[in-house]
Amino acid sequence: MELKVNGQRMQLPEHASDPAMPLLWALRDGLHLTGSKFGCGVAACGACTVHVDGQAARACVTPLGAVQGKAITTIEALGTAEHPHALQIAWLAEQVPQCGYCQSGMLMAAAALLARNPKPSDADIDAAMTNLCRCGTYPRVRRAIRQAAALGARR
Template sequence: MELKINGQLRRLPEQASDPEMPLLWALRDGLDLTGTKYGCGIAACGACTVQVDGQATRACVTPLAAVQGRAITTIEGLGSPDRPHPLQTAWLAEQVPQCGYCQSGMLMAAAALLEKNRRPSDADIDAAITNLCRCGSYPRVRRAIKAAAEQLRAKK
């Protein structure tokens, strides 16, 4: 089975190609893309959030059959070391990461929000970012999203 991940076609090893396998495990165990985290396994916490065709998607409950032929973006594809995504820059500037476990899923959900809405209100952010953070960095997350939105607006 092949999947389009981070702009490239990637072939899954046979042991990670069951159409019912959750995308999370194909990414982590089949393709060694370990930035996407396992949290709860029931799509409640958001640690496993990736984008599928630009939509924030919980990978722990999304079977491979549902993503065939669709564009998948993981945290590894959000930016690059030489060109970080504005959210990644804002995340550091606002000192969002504490323990860091939820960060990749939060960043992917925030990136999906900013693709649709470059002027998110607090209510927009609260509605789109349903990821759980044990450290309670939500005020910093909100500031970082708004700072990244401003940076993205300035680029266009």
């Protein structure tokens, strides 16, 4: 099975090609893209959030068969050390991460929000950011999203 991930066509190994397999496992075990995390397995926490055709999606419950022919973007493609995404810059400036486990999913959800709404209100941010953070950094997340929006972050 072939997927378009981070702008490249990638061939999944046979052990990770079942159309019913969750996208998260194909990404992590088949393509070794481990930035998206397993948190709950029921789409509640958002640690596994990726983009499918530009929309935030919970990869732990998205079957491979549902993403055939669609563009998948993972945290690995959000930015680089040399060219970070505005959200990554803001995340560091606001000291959002504590344990860091939820951060890749949070960043991907925030990037999808800013792509569809470049100037979100606090209510927009609260509605879009349904990811869970056990460290409770939600006020920092909101400030970072506002800061990135001010920088004109869009994906």
